[in-house]
Amino acid sequence: MFYQFLEKEDLQLAQFLEELELAVFQNPRALLTHSRTLIEVIFQKIDKVEGIERPFGFKLVDHLNDQSLYEMPKAVYEACEKIRLAGNKATHQIEQVYLVQSLIVWRHIYDVMHWYTETYLSPDLEMPPYCDPKMNDVLRTLEIGELTLRLEQLEKQLQEGTDHTEVVPLEQGVTLPGMTTVRTLTFREESIDIPYFLRDALLLPQRFEKSESYLIALNNKQEARFMSELPYSLDELHTRTPRRKQEHTAVFVEELKHFIEEEIRRKQVRADRQGDGELLLFYEGEQLVITERRAAIQIDDELLPRSPKLVEHLQRDGITSVGLLPKEFVLIGKYDQIGPQRVRDFWEILKKTGRE
Structure with a gap:
């Protein structure tokens, strides 16, 4: 990322610029609208250095109307004004925002940052020459909604002048998108952060061994079926x-925290195996790769000699081979007379079969 060199001088500002760089290609409108905030924050930082106090509600346009604005070079002033106008237009008009517009604003940001860095941030810091951002296939894995959320969170922290950040560091976000906290639940003064990728996750009762009946009861009341309903x-x-x-909720909360941890682990497993196209089954903190050879294994009495009832249930539902099993393997336990031990035994059998 272009502005990574600023992290030692101003971590939050660097992170915000890095997120804006992601938006250049992913969400040009977000780049234009949030760039205005960047300029406002820069002016606030300069005011603090210069010892200038502004009245409440002093806006970006008010700064730019100040004729003695920090003895700013004309080219930098014009860059700020173009960023402001582009941001206003992108915010209030529904016309499509094109990539070329975000690239132009990104270039104006460089002019402003070059002046600010040398004049106020660190005179000894060498600003690298401008270069257009590069579209990276990994970066494009961030959903637009999450990218906007990350920008809004960093924007709020910059405006509040906080020295810490709850936003997932950019490097982690790029490696494992979806990790930005989208909601924070509380229970008995304890906080539970919900990552973006789980915002509407299905809370499958079978995944909550000790709280299964509690979740089923809630589901019957159309409650707690999805993460977003909590x-x-x-x-x-x-x-x-x-x-x-x-106390029932206390048990559920402990299982919910484990559920989140397991889903993050699974997400990392999928990311590590991205592109291999193989089916993965998940069960009790483990995963099983369903290769073509393993997927072709027939589910019959030969595979499960001690579980004829399970074979009957699966075949009745058209699950006649391993490749047709549900990815959420715990669902096997939904059938009558199929307890947790039967499910675990089946899992162990699968682990031993289909090996090259």
Whole structure:
């Protein structure tokens, strides 16, 4: 990323610029709108250095109308004005924003940052020559919604002048997109961060061994079926279904934290294997690669000699080979007379079969 060299001088500012660089190709409108905030933040930082106090509600346009604006070179002033106008237009008009527009604004940002870096941030810091951002296939794996969310979070922290950041560092975000915190739930003053990629995740009751009946009861009330249906405060969740206590929620919260950790692990596994096109089955913290050879294995009494009932259930539902099994292997336990031990035994059999 172009502005990575600024991290030692101003980490938050560098992170914000790095996120803007992602937006150049992914979301030109976001680049234009959030670039205005970048200029506002730069002016606020300069005011602090110069000891200038501004009245409440002093905006970017007010800065630019100040004729004695920090003895700013005309070219830098014009770059700021073009960034402001482009951002206003992108915010208020619905016309399509084209890539060329974001590239032009990105070039104006360089002019402003070059002046600010040398004049105020660090005179000894050597600003590298301008170059257009490069489209990176890995960077494009970030969804536009998450990219915008990350920009908004960093923007808020920059405006508040905080010295820390809760936004996932850019390097981690690029390697494993979807990790930006989109919601934070609370239970008994404990916080549970929900990453972006799990914002609407299905809370499959079978994934919560100790809370399965609790979740089923909530589901019957159209509650807690998806992550997005969980209230911000879980303290009173038990009141939404009969005959439950807060201790039931306490158990669920512990399993929810484990669920999130496991989903992050699975996401990393998928990312590490990206491009191989193979099916993965997941069960109790493990994964199994379903190769072509393993997928062709027939599910019959020969494969499961001690589980004729399970074979009957699966074949009835058209699951006649290993390649047709559900990715969420725990679902095998939904059938009558198929307990957790039967599911574990089947998993162990699969691990031993189909090996080259």
